[in-house]
Amino acid sequence: MVIVLKKDISQSEKENVKSVLTNRSFKLNEVKGEESTILAAVGRLAMDVREVEVLPGVEKVIPISKPYKMASREFKPENTIVEIPNNRGQIIRVGGSRLVSIAGPCAVESREQMMEAAAAVAASGAVMLRGGAYKPRTSPYSFQGLGEEGLKYLKEAGDKYGLPVVTEVVASEYLPVMEANGVDVYQVGARNMQNFELLKRLGALGKPVILKRGLSATIEEWLMSAEYLLSSGTDKVILCERGIRTYEKATRNTLDLSAIPVLRSMTHLPIIVDPSHALGVRDKIPPMALASVAAGADGIIVEVHCHPEQALSDAAQALYPQQFDKIMRDMEALAPVMGKEVAHIRSENKSEPSEKKVEEKSEHKGKARCAFSGKKGAYAEMASEHFFEGKADVIAVDSFDEIFQSVVDGRAEYGMVPIENSTAGSVYNNYDNLTRYEDVSIVGAITLRVEHSLLAVKGATLETIKNVYSHPQAFSQSSNFLNQHKWNLVDAVSTATGAEIVAEKGSVENAAICNARNAAIYGLEVLKEGVENIHNNYTRFVVIAANHVVQANKVQLGTKPNMASFVFSTKNEAGALYNALGIFKKAGLSLNRLESRPIAGKPWSYWFYGDAVLNGNEENPQEYVDSVMNQLRAVAENVRLLGVYSEVK
Ligand code: PEP
Numbered sequence: 122m123v124i125v126l127k128k129d130i131s132q133s134e135k136e137n138v139k140s141v142l143t144n145r146s147f148k149l150n151e152v153k154g155e156e157s158t159i160l161a162a163v164g165r166l167a168m169d170v171r172e173v174e175v176l177p178g179v180e181k182v183i184p185i186s187k188p189y190k191m192a193s194r195e196f197k198p199e200n201t202i203v204e205i206p207n208n209r210g211q212i213i214r215v216g217g218s219r220l221v222s223i224a225g226p227c228a229v230e231s232r233e234q235m236m237e238a239a240a241a242v243a244a245s246g247a248v249m250l251r252g253g254a255y256k257p258r259t260s261p262y263s264f265q266g267l268g269e270e271g272l273k274y275l276k277e278a279g280d281k282y283g284l285p286v287v288t289e290v291v292a293s294e295y296l297p298v299m300e301a302n303g304v305d306v307y308q309v310g311a312r313n314m315q316n317f318e319l320l321k322r323l324g325a326l327g328k329p330v331i332l333k334r335g336l337s338a339t340i341e342e343w344l345m346s347a348e349y350l351l352s353s354g355t356d357k358v359i360l361c362e363r364g365i366r367t368y369e370k371a372t373r374n375t376l377d378l379s380a381i382p383v384l385r386s387m388t389h390l391p392i393i394v395d396p397s398h399a400l401g402v403r404d405k406i407p408p409m410a411l412a413s414v415a416a417g418a419d420g421i422i423v424e425v426h427c428h429p430e431q432a433l434s435d436a437a438q439a440l441y442p443q444q445f446d447k448i449m450r451d452m453e454a455l456a457p458v459m460g461k462e463v464a465h466i467r468s469e470n471k472s473e474p475s476e477k478k479v480e481e482k483s484e485h486k487g488k489a490r491c492a493f494s495g496k497k498g499a500y501a502e503m504a505s506e507h508f509f510e511g512k513a514d515v516i517a518v519d520s521f522d523e524i525f526q527s528v529v530d531g532r533a534e535y536g537m538v539p540i541e542n543s544t545a546g547s548v549y550n551n552y553d554n555l556t557r558y559e560d561v562s563i564v565g566a567i568t569l570r571v572e573h574s575l576l577a578v579k580g581a582t583l584e585t586i587k588n589v590y591s592h593p594q595a596f597s598q599s600s601n602f603l604n605q606h607k608w609n610l611v612d613a614v615s616t617a618t619g620a621e622i623v624a625e626k627g628s629v630e631n632a633a634i635c636n637a638r639n640a641a642i643y644g645l646e647v648l649k650e651g652v653e654n655i656h657n658n659y660t661r662f663v664v665i666a667a668n669h670v671v672q673a674n675k676v677q678l679g680t681k682p683n684m685a686s687f688v689f690s691t692k693n694e695a696g697a698l699y700n701a702l703g704i705f706k707k708a709g710l711s712l713n714r715l716e717s718r719p720i721a722g723k724p725w726s727y728w729f730y731g732d733a734v735l736n737g738n739e740e741n742p743q744e745y746v747d748s749v750m751n752q753l754r755a756v757a758e759n760v761r762l763l764g765v766y767s768e769v770k
């Protein structure tokens with residue numbers, strides 16, 4: 122059974138609950154969650170749940186009927202996300218909205234082979250490196266792995282590219298040497314899935330584990346093995362479907378993709394798929410890798426070798442790097458269909474010269490970077506300069522999505538994201554990005570006045586102009602002025618792009634509608650200022666940053682937070698939103714914006730985005746908002762605090 126403890130339970134009450142249960146021969150496991158502390162009590166003795174429910178400090182008791190307890194959904198309704206840090210201050214999360222790819226050779230064969238393989242898989246987008254140092258081979262005469270030497274090559278190669286390493290543990294006696302050599306994720310192979318003594322020792326280590334499905338294991342047996350790991354002390358278990366033995370001989374094993382949706386309802390644990398060992402033939406692997414993603418897997422683990430013909434084990438199933446690269450490109454295209462993103466390793470802080478933007482050169486070393494969408498001279502660039510007051514360099518990217526991607530990849534510490542315009546309304550794309558990118562937070566905000574001017578080259582007058590270049594939004598915001606002339610309006614990607622085009626053409630026949638600051642940037646003259654229809658036209662930008670990232674170049678932001686932003690959904694029932702809003706009334710927190718957006722893949726369900734103004738009297742604004750969010754969790758679903766931050770007005 123699972124015992125949910127009250128938030129204010131005293132230490133002596135907790136001890137009492139524990140002793141009542143241990144006296145009845147229950148084995149206890151305490152799990153401290155974000156919202157509550159729970160005790161998982163596993164035992165053979167039947168006990169009336171009411172006997173526990175009445176104990177002081179107990180909130181509720183959930184009896185669990187399944188043989189696997191801690192692995193079950195009943196025990197933990199929300200998905201587990203296993204977090205694996207790398208050496209670039211980033212945390213790779215398996216089980217969230219990111220798809221992970223783990224790749225590398227079957228076995229570590231030499232230092233050169235590992236370095237070459239790591240370079241190839243990292244370049245294609247793998248986020249972890251695999252390679253067996255201890256190989257459980259069917260024949261005792263086959264290559265058995267390099268042992269500790271292999272662990273060293275694996276780790277060195279992983280470290281070079283920021284990839285945590287995954288390797289198989291075949292016996293518990295190897296755990297100390299594996300730990301000493303920095304193994305990040307311990308793989309339990311199919312043949313050892315039911316080696317319970319190994320599982321117990323490994324679980325006690327508390328490290329992330331990939332538990333492969335046994336060659337002929339049922340899903341329930343597999344979950345019982347996960348239970349061994351969980352009940353021995355680790356909460357970081359990733360299940361891996363790798364094919365089961367059937368009568369079919371055309372493939373090495375039969376990939377049981379139906380296990381993914383079946384497991385989803387049974388367990389909260391993340392699920393990845395190894396199509397390499399399932400298919401056994403390289404050309405058959407890519408379609409099944411993609412099918413795994415389509416079936417809802419959290420990621421894939423595949424074997425890649427730069428010279429498969431020389432591979433010492435599993436040569437026939439080793440993918441060529443080009444094949445892996447194609448899988449990764451296809452996965453990028455497929456991910457959004459599944460409501461997910463592909464995880465990436467953040468680039469090293471010293472921003473490699475291969476980065477495509479000119480601004481991203483070594484001058485950024487040691488200084489924070491803020492990504493904005495558009496060109497030099499864009500309003501977002503202006504917002505970044507005002508917000509950071511020179512403490513961050515700006516990086517121009519091509520789209521709103523790329524701002525988010527740059528921040529999670531570590532190409533920029535911050536992103537400047539337009540969220541609402543006072544005349545054009547909400548920027549829906551960015552509201553959606555805030556939920557799609559679950560690992561970013563809002564760390565600041567700034568509102569900027571939008572003032573458009575008409576710019577042209579020296580010598581141009583209103584009479585010489587024939588074509589005007591700008592973003593369609595700026596045309597509509599300046600329509601009263603434009604309607605007085607018979608000019609040809611040409612759409613540009615951004616207002617600053619319009620200015621750039623006009624400068625390039627160099628003719629008195631062209632003009633641009635954009636901010637006056639572009640005149641200095643592109644060598645143009647201001648022909649007329651304030652051409653916008655409504656002069657109090659404002660855009661609100663939020664500043665985003667990645668969570669779980671140790672920021673080397675952090676900027677001290679704002680003084681005392683004055684805003685909080687959050688998102689939640691509600692059940693589709695009468696009064697659900699009313700109840701959620703009641704929490705803010707009770708807490709005396711003033712909501713100044715509530716925006717709803719459809720939830721992707723769930724017709725007629727909505728995200729509600731809210732902004733609340735803090736009154737400045739809160740002793741500790743973060744703690745105060747956290748407590749309001751906890752109250753909200755009792756009446757709403759999927760509550761996520763986007764940030765408590767200071768807004769520059
Ligand atoms: C491996 O990953 O190299 C391996 C031996 O896998 P499995 O245990 O699934 O056969």
Ligand code: MN
Pocket residue numbers: 227228398424434435
């Ligand atoms: Mn293998």
